[in-house]
Amino acid sequence: MSKLVLSLFVLLCFGQQGFAQSQPKPPISWKDVAAWKSISPFGGTQLSPDGKWMAYVLSSVAEGDAELILQKTGDTTRHTYAIGAATFAQMSFSDDARYFAFKVFPTAKEKKAAAKSPGKPLPEKVWLIELASAKKTEFERISAFAFNGETASFLALLTTPGAGGPDAPKGRDLLLYELATGKTQNIGNISEMAFNKKGDWLALTVDAAEKAGNGVHLRQMTTGLTTVVENDKARYQSLSWTEKGDGLALLKGTKDDKFKSELYSVLGIKNFGGAPSLTVYQPTKDSLNFPKGMTVSPNRRPVWTEDLGRLLFGIHKVDPVKKDTKADAKTEPKKDSVKTAVVSDKDKLARIKADTTIKSLEDLQKALAKLKTDSSKVAQRGGAVPSADKKDDIDKPEVTIWNWQDKTLQSRQQINEPQEKQFSFLAMYDGTKFTRLGDSTVRDVRPLPKELYGLAMEDSPYEYQNSLDGQNYTDIYVVDLKTGVRTKLFEKFYGPSGANLPRASEDGTRLLYGKDGQFYVYHIPTKATVTLSAPTSFIDTEDDHHVEKPLIYPLGWSSDSRYVLLRDLWDIWKVSADGREAVNLTRNGKAEKIRYTGRYRLDPEEKGIDLKKPLYVRLYGEMTKKSGIGRIDIDKKGNPVPGVRPLIWEDASVGGLAKAKKAEAYVFSREDFNDPTDYFVSASADLSAAKQVTKNAPDFGKYSWSTGVQLVNYVSDKGDSLQGALFLPAGYEKGKKYPTIVYYYEKLSQTLHSYANPGFSGTGWNPGVYTSNGYAVFIPDIVYKFNDPGMSAVWCVLPAVKAAIRTGVIDEQRMGIHGHSWGGYQTSFLITQTGLFKAAAAGAPLTDMVSMYNLIYKNAGIGNGQIFEASQGRLVAPWENWEAYYRNSPLQHVTKVTTPLLLLHNDADGAVDFTQGVEFYNALRRLKKPVVLVQYKGENHGLAKLPNRKDYSVRMMEFFDYHLKSKPEPDWWKKGIRKSDLEEHLEKRVLFED
Template sequence: LWHHKDPRLQSMQLVQEQADKGFSFLAIYTPATNALVQLTDERVRTGALGARDAWLLGSDNSAYERQSSVDGIQRRDIWLVNARTGEKTLVRKEARAQAQLSPDGRTVVYWDDGHWQAYDVASKVTTAITKNAPVTFVDTEDDHNVDRPPTQFLGFSRDSRFVLLQDNYDVWRVGLTGTSFTNLTVNGRAQRIRYARRLVTDARERGIDLAKPIFMAALQARTKKEAIVRIDAAKPGAVALTGWRDARHAPMKAKNADVWVASIQTAARFPDYWRVTFAGGAIADSVQLSDANPRMNGVAWSPGARLVDYVTDKGDSLQGVLVLPAGYQEGKAYPTLTFIYELQSDNLHSFSSPTFSSSPNALIGAHTSRGYAVFLPDIVYKINDPGMSAVWSVIPAVKAAIRTGVVDSANVGLHGHSWGGYQTSFLVTQTNLFKSAVAGAPLTDMISMYSSVYWNTGSANQGIFQSSQGRFKGNFLEHRDAYERNSPNRFADRVQTPLIILHNDKDGAVDFNQGITYYNTLRQMNKDVILLEYVGENHGLAQLKNRKDYSQRLMEYWDTYLKGQAAPEWLKNGIPRLKTEEHLREQKKKLEGKKIAM
């Protein structure tokens, strides 16, 4: 028996039980004075020590746990704790983003009211340091239902006089007085270049040394070309060390030498490691260090991927990635699998390693090796319409992919898992564009799902609907029509596309009942629907035998509907429970006999 005034907290405590049992408070011991000072307590449970261990920057979310569970907005009170005395000073109540303590311990920077704020520890005065900036640091490209979310905070300068901020494209040096703003990259927004990720060359650094080069990974947003760039704070403007290349890099720099190790990959190139040096904005020397996939040359493999441009029904200009099938011939149309989630076009140069998985994107290589093209469209969202947003984005995307001549318009499949599974289960109620579809762990009733529990964490689903993927303005009582018009089960009678639903009985993310009720509704109406359940599995498939079985069934399913091959017995007539073990052995033998990129 468990009693708690808020059952949501009970669920979270059950999930966190072991962590709570082993939880320890942070304290500091000073040998010279033999003093022991406890820095965290039951309210300020977490914190990070700053330079010279003078201050601890802590946070307390206890007053907001219930509200945050409802709307998903993470709130916390920010505290400074004197590490010598334990005295606490409140910096900000109900802050909505993580706070940062400067390297010298004299300033706390946090996000509030659409601006970065600097709290002076000595004077206790707060300055909105970006209020007079020539650009906004609100992430205007974030389409979630969140009030003015911030763009990326890159860090403090080593001397604690500046912070480096990113406005989704350029990197800015902003003075803590709120009067100094310098665009260090210059051309990011104008040329649609995202200077997004700083490459840390010294893991022990305390602040960014502006007297030394700053290295970043950059991406051209429309072409997807990537580069490693160098920025010199004294001379604004980024220099592309690699040149802009059709490849994805994962670079690491030696601490005391101008030598890099980088994993370099494309859609057709395995991400082996290389030792690289640069000169004059180009690669001066490169030596391959690994050969982790030597058998790849003996496998039918995709020759690469292309970008597809399209405009959504709501006027948004988006892109998708079209991965070509092995043996691709210009002018020939191929059966195509459309994999959906949210934004995916930045994965143009990502290599899909051979594997067995319940994730659609993890199976790209397996499908292209068997003669399928794979299409990954971007989806953007309008508030209160997550399902319709998928319709407005995906249908124009697929039509644009068909116009390339690569995609056989009569043989296009659709597959999504989790949030992608929801969008798949909704799309088949709104269009007959797809020959067949697979929805993994789908949300199908937005109203009943709203107040369910995300059992893997113990939290309520409500915040997911309001400020995360759901993108609803509030609960279903306030916006009933929006929840209903975006619920797949409300339109089950319209489904004409053959559908597989994968849903497992121990799913701790999307309740099993979501898949079961949708399946039963479709079955009642004599729709072409199959339910696959792997007993004991969670939100995905963890056991190798189950991943293999699922991957095999997907291959047979797609081959039946998109290639016109004869349907296997399980797909045509089903398998009686008493013959399941024999059937599974036969499936295993068939898989072992196939030569595929796995």
């Protein structure tokens, strides 16, 4: 080869290489999205107790399989495991950080095959990894697993239960795997297992066929010795250890043919140093104190109080079995019937002997009086067996009766019915006496820390009015948990927000609460009230809902119960519980427009805020949108030093700080709009030299993404200084204008640095996918004026768009708008007030404020009126201002619409009634305006089923591509699809199936 040819060859090769390198990356398509994997934001990561390992899961946004990554934080050591089709992981490190266990699920392919032949269970596995060697041990058919707490010497695994009805035994095999030796012991017929915190005791309940050998067992994990604490032909359940692990409580259920469900007793076990002592409370042996017709509830786990002196549990009504209806045909009872109905002296004596609560002559007299009363009631009925209900097979009408005096709407009662059936009243047993703490007057009593007192909030006197206007009132009681004595603390207490409601101190003796825009502390033992004063206001003046003086949520009590940490709109204040001291810990928030929005809880087991340790706080720049993590340090005397030292402060979204349990290792997350969420670990308390340990979204580098963001400042037509986030399209070139989607939902400019993971959302919207495909996305803020929710959108969005146009990024001739739910309402209203936009997509919109006010929010069963008056609607009742309702209803201005509209509204929408979408569609259709309503059968307020989410995501982009990019007009928009042709239409569309 000549030098000239060689030179030309080299130039050609380098030229081709350079050409290949300069090739732009493609935009992401919806088909690409179907194969996308990323870290789940919900439980998708875990740091080992020693901080040396990070586990995270890359799961599919569609229906693909997931993989679990074990990454060493100090080097590049990395292990990858396929864990099947899972959206979140069940995983756990042992407390000594030597082992890691996780669930392995069936693959997506296996699940699809099983769906075609139901009835065959798909087994799940557990893999155990020895971290030092990466040795893997596999366990088949496992439903639950746990290491034995701090001891970390065993892995306990419960096998998958077999098929069976509700009365079938729940017992299955328990595998105890000894980590040091690899030996496994199989213990059969175990229904529940629970280690105490230290892990030296394992509690087991046995549930075998015919209840043979049923009971509660205690296994000492060091010696392997097992003690049978109690045996009976009963069902044992609801194991509940104390936090210290020095006490165990559980329930025991026995069958009684007189009742539909089992009758329960409470068992308490303590004194584990020697022979465990057993405390039993059996209601059937306490006719003196326990309420008739009730039993201990299986729906609430029993617990010991911290001092191990009392057992707290729930009680509820028990339904008797109906008598044989044939016996009702006779009007006169037989003599034998009288014998069974009237309480004989022999029966009385037996019941008295069985009653273990009778300790004195006074108790005996009370019990005899109660038996006499019961006998008299039977005698008054003529000594006859109480008549049973009429025939069960009578055809009953399916009817609901709505009465104007109903305290709660029937629809709300239907929603609440399952919870009502599960509800139980709190009760107590101190070893000698039963005390009922909750009843029909004060239903829900909740124990405070240390279980000295309980707090009860009873809204039944105000339930009717609360359900009408959404203004929340309640009576508040303090209950002495040793005596059961109640003290009414407040009558008709007003709660404009949850921040006003009482919060207990860590010693359980004080309550922080808010009233009339002011915080107070109430000392329970002395009944003294202190006003908390500070040179600031804790009222949330930026809350524009129709409520009076809502307060900003407190950060909480100090661990010594001497201080509370409160927030104003900018800073964090340390205020003493005696009201004498108020210190601004952050100082510069208001002056520099930095919001200190929260404190990071580094110890998940903390009891209150330890003010003798540094405080890590979240920083957010209101005008810059920067975020970060700061620290409030401690002086030599152990007091917080006012002033925040920023540790991280970036043009990004930074957060999620956590600490390893047993090491100086800190993990936090970082993301930006065009940079996926990743996790960083630092070995320093000042978070320096942090190392990225995760690799989120492994396919991210294959595609083109937004080139950046701009912050747009503007002033609303009502004089409010606001901001909007403008996301540039992929491949942005300065001076070139781009088609733009404007998206909104109240205030969202804070999402400037938020990463939008590609996926099929329930609304069809994904900003990252749109910017990748050449769109600019603009997200402006909206604030509201009372009685003008629709006009507020006009006053905010139009000035925002005009300001964004001046950036030179937006093509004003190719703008679309989109919103869902409340944003869908704003979209529907905006197109009645302006022709600025070339296309609009509204999801589940409110369109007629008058009719919407009187409809039901089906998902909660409440009336929309209370939402309109005290929540998002920001309106008075319509009859107080009809003009405001007409002025802000899209339907009232429908003749002004010139913008093509794509409507998404589903027939099972439980938030915005389907009729709202139909009303607007029919009105637009009658006026021959371009509109398409897309309805997915059986779907609620957002799309849940993956095929539907895929379908609508594609349709909405097709709609905008046609109107804003001049792409081909989709057939479903151009001429519609007849019902008879729908099946063929759907078969032709790409559904991205594997």
